[in-house]
Structure formats: structure tokens, C-alpha cells
Amino acid sequence: MKNRKGIFSLLLRVANAGSWLCLLVLLLSIASDVFTDDGxxxxxxxxxHHSKGYAIPVKVNINYADSVLVxxxxxxxxxxxxxxxxxxxxxxxxxxxxRQEALLxxxxxxxxxxxxxxxxxFYQKENKANWTxxxxxxxxxxxxxxxxxxxxxxxxxxxxxxxxxxxxxxxxLLSELFNHLREKLSFTKHVYATVNRTGILIIAFVVFRFxxxxxxxxxxxxxxxxxxxxxxxxxxxxxxxxxxxxVFNFTLFIVGLSLWxxxxxxxxxxxxxxxxxxxx
Amino acid sequence: xxxxxxxxxxLQKRNMKSAELAALVGITTANLSILKTGKAxxxxxxxxxxxxxxxxxxxxxxxxxxQKDSKL
Numbered sequence: 354m355k356n357r358k359g360i361f362s363l364l365l366r367v368a369n370a371g372s373w374l375c376l377l378v379l380l381l382s383i384a385s386d387v388f389t390d391d392g393x394x395x396x397x398x399x400x401x402h403h404s405k406g407y408a409i410p411v412k413v414n415i416n417y418a419d420s421v422l423v424x425x426x427x428x429x430x431x432x433x434x435x436x437x438x439x440x441x442x443x444x445x446x447x448x449x450x451x452r453q454e455a456l457l458x459x460x461x462x463x464x465x466x467x468x469x470x471x472x473x474x475f476y477q478k479e480n481k482a483n484w485t486x487x488x489x490x491x492x493x494x495x496x497x498x499x500x501x502x503x504x505x506x507x508x509x510x511x512x513x514x515x516x517x518x519x520x521x522x523x524x525x526l527l528s529e530l531f532n533h534l535r536e537k538l539s540f541t542k543h544v545y546a547t548v549n550r551t552g553i554l555i556i557a558f559v560v561f562r563f564x565x566x567x568x569x570x571x572x573x574x575x576x577x578x579x580x581x582x583x584x585x586x587x588x589x590x591x592x593x594x595x596x597x598x599x600v601f602n603f604t605l606f607i608v609g610l611s612l613w614x615x616x617x618x619x620x621x622x623x624x625x626x627x628x629x630x631x632x633x
Numbered sequence: 634x635x636x637x638x639x640x641x642x643x644l645q646k647r648n649m650k651s652a653e654l655a656a657l658v659g660i661t662t663a664n665l666s667i668l669k670t671g672k673a674x675x676x677x678x679x680x681x682x683x684x685x686x687x688x689x690x691x692x693x694x695x696x697x698x699x700q701k702d703s704k705l
Binding site for chain 1: 660664665667668672673674675676677680
């Protein structure tokens with residue numbers, strides 16, 4: 354039977370590189386948080402910093418009064434309206450320079466006056482893939498927030514740094530597993546223990562983030578953004594409301610649960626292999 | 634384990650060394666040691682057949698069942 358040493362060697366290298374890279378990023382983030390005043394190292398800005406706050410998961414609800422969606426594949430103006438960039442304006446009038454740029458850059462307004470964003474398609478003249486974007490709805494994101502409550506702050510810090518720490522451990526466990534399989538492709542106690550540990554770690558990570566997001570959500574306030582000029586909401590047709598959201602990565606949870614289940618299978622395999630080895 | 638391996642006795646009777654038996658049967662001395670010390674989980678019929686052939690004996694001469702609570 355082919356033992357596929359090459360594949361395991363490759364996977365081992367990937368896992369090792371991933372582990373070290375994640376560790377480096379984690380240490381850099383912590384160092385930037387602890388040793389810098391504003392979270393910047395040279396021209397690199399780290400998101401999480403005690404002066405600005407830490408990321409809490411939020412859902413952004415966007416309300417449009419009367420809007421258009423500008424999209425296209427323009428290379429020149431990619432930052433302005435490339436991909437599925439969203440844009441808002443009123444009726445068919447060119448409201449500001451961004452929309453004007455979009456039109457000048459090769460997008461064309463297709464039809465008449467509409468009331469809703471999803472009915473305002475712009476087509477770029479040379480859109481080879483023929484994409485038509487209709488709308489964007491609620492977005493999942495993170496909001497940097499800070500609090501004076503030290504318990505919540507501690508939770509925020511852990512919540513922010515945990516994903517990278519989790520990746521370091523996952524890559525480390527995978528490198529252990531692949532190293533073992535590269536040396537000896539067999540069911541052993543070590544293999545099943547590593548698979549088991551990986552599964553449990555993934556489940557623990559998902560459950561912790563889920564519970565932490567509930568706590569953060571319960572103790573955070575909803576936020577509404579409005580355009581205000583001289584204290585009066587302006588006629589801008591967009592409103593953002595940012596609400597804390599509960600995070601539960603179901604896919605990762607299923608992967609963790611499956612690995613945990615497979616751990617039992619590997620245990621059985623290890624026992625069978627041991628019996629087989631002791632059959633003379 | 635209630636199954637006793639009497640290989641040592643048979644080897645003594647036949648005036649044969651473990652290494653010699655292992656070579657004739659076609660197993661490693663390490664595996665023969667596992668068998669002799671009772672650490673083996675199972676024995677293949679082919680191995681048993683070879684041992685019986687080499688030692689000119691019956692399986693019952695090598696394997697013996699002893700009840701757990703019986704005093705030897």
C-alpha cells in the first residue's frame with residue numbers, strides 16, 4: 354500500500370508554516386497593543402488596540418430612502434466602484450463626484466427612475482462576465498468598541514485574540530498529526546488522541562465564541578448612524594443601524610463534532626492495529 | 634490469560650533454541666518471545682501449523698487451557 358509520504362510532508366510543511374505565521378501575527382498584534390500608543394507599526398495599522406477598542410461582532414442594517422447601486426469591473430476606479438461596491442444617490446440625478454466618476458468610468462445608467470436600490474442597475478459597457486448585482490442587504494461585521502467595565506474589556510480582549518490563538522493551536526495539532534502519519538501511516542494512540550484533541554478544541558472555540566457573543570450582545574447597545582448637519586439629520590438617503598450579533602459558526606462546529614466522532618473511530622482502529630500487531 | 638503457552642517445555646524436550654525455532658517457523662525472535670511470554674493476542678493457524686511441524690507435536694502440546702481460579 355502506498356503510504357503517501359509526499360502528501361503528508363507537504364501538509365506538515367503547510368501546517369508548520371501556518372502555525373509559525375499565526376504565532377508571529379498574534380505576537381505582533383499583542384506587541385502592538387502593549388507597546389504602541391495608537392496600534393501602528395510603521396505604516397501597518399493593527400485593528401485591535403486598547404486606545405481604540407476591540408472588535409465586537411455586529412450586524413449592519415442599511416436602510417435606503419432612494420438609492421442606486423453602482424457596480425462594474427473597472428480597473429481604474431476599482432476602489433471607487435469596482436466589484437459589488439454599493440452606492441447611493443437620489444433619483445437619476447448625479448448626486449456627487451463618485452457617481453459621476455462611475456458613469457465616466459464606463460458604467461451606464463440603464464433605466465428610468467426607481468424608488469428602491471434593487472431596481473437601479475448600472476451596467477458597465479464591457480462587463481464580460483455579465484454580472485448583475487441587485488442589492489446588498491444586511492452585512493455581518495465587527496465594530497471596534499471600548500468599555501470601562503474591566504470584566505467586559507477582558508472578555509473583549511480574549512474574544513479578539515482568541516481566533517489567532519486558536520489557529521496557532523490547530524496548526525500545531527495538525528503538524529503533530531501529519532508528522533506522525535508521515536513517519537508511520539497507522540492507527541496509533543497518538544493519532545487518535547490528536548484527532549480527538551483537535552475536535553474538542555474546535556468545539557470549545559465555537560461554543561466559547563457563541564457564549565461570548567451572547568454576553569457582548571446583551572451588554573452592548575444598538576447603534577444608529579445618521580447624517581447630521583448642524584444637529585439636524587440631513588437629506589442623505591442612508592441609515593445604518595449597527596446591532597450586536599450572535600456568532601455561531603455551524604460549519605466549524607460540525608467539523609469539530611465530526612473530528613471528535615472520528616476520534617472514536619481512530620481509537621478503535623488503534624486497538625485493532627495493536628491486536629493485529631500482537632497476532633503471531 | 635487462561636491459555637498457557639508451553640513452548641518453553643517443548644523446546645526443552647526437543648533440545649532446541651528459540652532462535653532456531655523462529656528461523657525454521659519463519660517468524661522473528663521478537664514475535665516468538667511475545668508468543669512465549671503470553672503477550673500475544675492471537676496465533677495464526679499457519680504459524681501454529683509450522684510450529685507443530687517443526688517440533689513434531691500437536692497443538693495441544695503447545696497450548697493449554699487453565700481455569701482462572703484453578704491453582705497450579
